[in-house]
Amino acid sequence: MLAGAAAIFGLVMILLGLSFRNRRSSGEEAGQIRVWILGLGLGFPALVLGALLAYGLVIGERLVPRQGVEAVQVSAQARRWEWRFTYADAPALETTGVLHIPAGRPVDIAITTADVIHSFWVPRLAGKLDAIPGHTNTLRLEADAPGTYQGVSAEFSGAGYDGFAFEVVVHDNSGWAAFLRGQPE
C-alpha cells in the first residue's frame, strides 16, 4: 500500500514538474479535458481505488469473527484506568492489567466499559476495538506464539490516559491449562 501511494505521489509530482517545461501543450480544450479530466481525473483514481477497496474488504473479511470455529471466550472490562479480564473457562478467575490467552487458538474478547469510552489495542495481535458504555464489542484474535505482548487503551479517557496500558500473556497448552486451574507456572 505504501509503495503504491509513493508511486502515485511520484506520478503527480512528475506531471507537476513537467508543466514548467518551456512549451505549451498543443491541442484544443476538448482534447485536454479528455486526457486530464476523463483519463487522469476520473479513470485513474477509479481504477486504483477499486483495486484497493477489494483488497481491503478481503483482508477485513478475514479479521471478523466467524461462526463454526470454537473460540476461547474472555471478557475485558475497562474502567479509568484499569482493565479487568474474566474467563469463561474459569468463572472464578479475574485478572487486572494482564490478559491471559492460549496460543494457536482463536480467542473472542468481549469488550465492555464501566465508565467512559476506551479502546482495546494490542498492536501486534489485532486492530483496535472500542469499549462503549452499554454495548459489548467482540474482538477475535489469534496469537501464533507464546510470549508477552504490550497492549494499550487507545481512546482518550482523561487525566490518567498516558499510562493506561496492559499486558497480554500468551501461554502454550500446558501453561494455559495451569492458568485456568489457578496455578500459573
Place this chain on the structure above:
Amino acid sequence: MRALERHRKLSAIWASETGFRGWFSTVNHNDLGRMFLFTAFLFFIIGGLLAMLIRVQLATPHSAFAGPEIYNQIFTMHGTVMMFLFAIPTFEGLAIYLLPKLLGTRDLAFPRLTAYGFWCYAFGGTMLIVAMVFGIAPDGGWFMYPPLSSAIHSPGINADFWLIGITFVEISAIAAAVEITVSVLKYRAPGMSLEKMPIFAWYALVTALMILTGFPPLILGSVLLELERAFGLPFFQADLGGDSLLWQHLFWLFGHPEVYIIFLPAAGVISTVLPVMCRTTLLGYGWIVSAALALAFLSFGLWVHHMFTTGIPHLGLAFFSAASTLVAVPTGVQIFAWIGTMWKGRPELHLPMLHILGFFVTFVIGGLTGVMVAVVPFDWQAHDTAFITAHLHYVLFGGFVFPIFAGIYYWLPHFTGRRQFFRLGELAFALVFSGFHITFLAMHWAGLLGQRRRISAYAPEDGWTTINLISSVGSFILAIGIAMILIDVLLHVFTARRSRRNPWNASTLEWAMITPAPAYTFASLPQVSSRDPLAREPELATTLARGEGFLGTPRDGLRETLAVDSASGRPEMHVLYPANTRLPIIMSAVTGLFFLSLLLKFYWIVPLALAGVIVLAWKWVRSLGLRDDPAMQPVGHDLNLPSSATVERAPGWWGSVFLLTANGTFFAALLFGFAFLWTVAPGWPPPVWFTPSVAELALGVAGAVIAPLAMRRAIRRNRAGDAPLFSVLIALSGSAVLGIACAALMLRAPAPTEHAYGSTLLVLGGYGLFHAIIAALMGGFLARQIRCGYTSAKRRAAFPIVALWVKYTSITGAIILLAAHLSGMLS
C-alpha cells in the same frame, strides 16, 4: 458628473463612521470581511502558539512541562481554535470580502446579518479564550466524546465552555452561510448567469450549502449534551436509555463534511489564482463545478469512517469504506484539472504559485494517507495514533493553510493597495514548507511505531524520543516561517508603494476597481457577458468609475443595488440596503448574554435575554417597512425595476428558505436521534411510555393544518386588494393552538430525567413550541404592519415570508405530535 465627484458622493453614502466607532456600527462587507480575516488570523496565532506548546511537551520523554490536566486543555483548545475559530471564519471573511467584488455588486444580501455574525463570532471566540486564560478550558479533545464530557466524568465548567461557546460561534457560521448562499444566487452583476460566475463563487455557494446542512447536527449534539449536563436529561447515558454513540454520529455527521467545508474554499482560491499564475484560463470549469458538487454530496455519506473501531456492523464497514475511497475521485478530478491548467498555460513562480505548489505536494500526500486509512484493517491499527494527527494536518494545512497563504499573497495588493517587493516571502515559504514536512512526516512515523495521539508523556523505552525531537524542531522551523509571513504582510501594509490596478492581469471583476477597495465597491455595476470580463474589456474599471454601468447616479443618500434572476442573471429587482447601525452588535451582545447566563447557570437571566432578542429582532425587521407604494426604480440604461418590497420573493424570503434548510436539517437530525436511540440504545424500551391523547393530537394537527391555509388566504386577499388582517389572525391562532399541543406534550413527557425517551419527547415538544412562538410572533408582527399601513396589494413581500415560517412550523409540529402520540399508542 465626473468620476471624482461620483467617488466622493458614493463614499459619503457607503462609508462607515470614522475612527474606531465605525467598527461597531459598520455593516459594509469591505469592513466586515477585513474584520473577520483579522480576527481569524489572531486565532490562528493563538492556535499556533498552542501547537508550539504541544510540541514542546512532546519533544522529550517524561516531559515535565505541563501535567495532563493542563496538556489536555492545550490540545483540545488547539484543535478547537483551529477548526472553529480559524478555518471556518477565514472562509467566511474571505467570501464576505471577495464575493460582492467577484460578482460585480455592491454588498452582500443582508449587511446587518454579516455584522451580527461577526460579533457572535468575536464574542463566542473570546469566551473560549477567556476560559483558557483562567485554566478552565475544555479538556475532552476537540470531539468531546461523552461520557468523558458528561457531568459525571467532567464535572467542571470546562466542557460547558466548549458546548456553549462553540454553539454561539456556530450562529455566525449559519448566518454567513445564509448570507453567502443568497448573495451568490441573487446579488450579481446584470448578465452574469450561473455559468458565467467566477469559479470562487461556485465554491463559496457549495461550501455555504454544506455549512447549512453540516453544522446543524453538531448544534443539536451540543444542545443535547448541554441539556444532559445542566438538567440531567440522559441522552448519552447508556443506563438511562441514552447512548454515547449518538454523539459520535451527530458529531461526525458534522465533522466529516467540516473537512470539505474547510477544503472547498481553499480549492476555490486555487481555481482562481492558479490560472492567473499560468496566464491561461481554468481547464474544465464545468467539470470542476460538478466535482465540487459531487464532493459536497458524497461527504455526507462518509461520517462513519471516523467510527470504524466502535463495532459498526460488518456491512456498514464495507459500505462506508467504499464511500470513503470513492470520495477521492472528485478530488482527483480537481487535482488533475489544475495540473492540466498548468500544462495548458505557462506557469510563473510568483509567491502565490509557490504556495500552490506547497499545496500540491502536501495535499496529495494527505489524500493518499487518507485513502489508506479508509481501508478498514489499516484504520484499526492507525486509528487514534499520531499517524492520524499527521494525516489530518497534511489535509488541513496542505488543503487549507497553503492555499490561504497563496490567496493572501495574491489579494494582498487588493487589501493594501500596494505590491510586494521583498524576498522575505520566498524565504518564509521555504521555512514553512520544510518545517511542516519535517514535523508531520515524523509524526506519521511515530504513529506507525504505536504512539497514541493525545498522550502528554511517553517513556524513553518506547523508542519515540528522537522522532519526537525531530518533529518538534520541525515545528519551530514552521513557526519561524509563519512569523516571517506575518512580518512580510505587515511590511507590505506599512512600507510598500501603491500598485497599478490589476497587478496580476487577472480577468475577474474584483480587479475592476481602485485599490484599496472603496466603500461602495463599484461606482456603477457592470453588464457581464463572459466568464472573464476584464480579459474582454481591460478598461472596464475606468468605464465603471465614469458611471457608465448600472446605478451610476448616486441618489438621495441611499445605498442601492439590484438583484438578479438566479439562473439567467437578468435584473429582477431594485434593493435598498440599511445604513450603519449598532443594532447587530447590540443584538449579538444580548445573544451572548443568553449564552453566558446558561453557562454560569444564572437561569433567571435567560428569559430576560430571550425577551431582549425578540424586542431587538422586532426593531430589526420593523425598519424594513415602507409607508407608501414605491414606484418602479430607474437603474440606468433605460431599465426600470420593481422595488424589493413589492415582489413575491424578496431577499428576506430567500434568506428564510436557506435558514429553514439549516433548521430542517437540525430537525431531521433530532428525528434521527430519536430513531437511533429507540433502535440501537441498550436501555430500551423505557419503563413508562407516553400516554397518548387523541384530543391533544387532533387539536394540534388541526391548528397545524389551519395556519398555512389561512396564510395562503391572507396572501390571496391582499393581492386582490381585500383586507387580509382577519386571515392573518386565524393563522396566528392556528400556530398558537399547535404550540399549546406541543406545550402539553412537554408537560406530560414521562420522567424526562429518568429515561432518554422522556427527554427526547421533551426536546421535541420544546422544538415545536419554540417554532410555534416564532410563527405566532411573526403573525403578530404582520398584523401590526397591516394595521399601521405598512402593507398594500403592492407592498406584499412580508406575506410570503411569514407564510413560509408558518408552513414550516406546521409541518414540523405535526410530525412531532404524531411521533410522540404514535409512540405512546404503539407500545
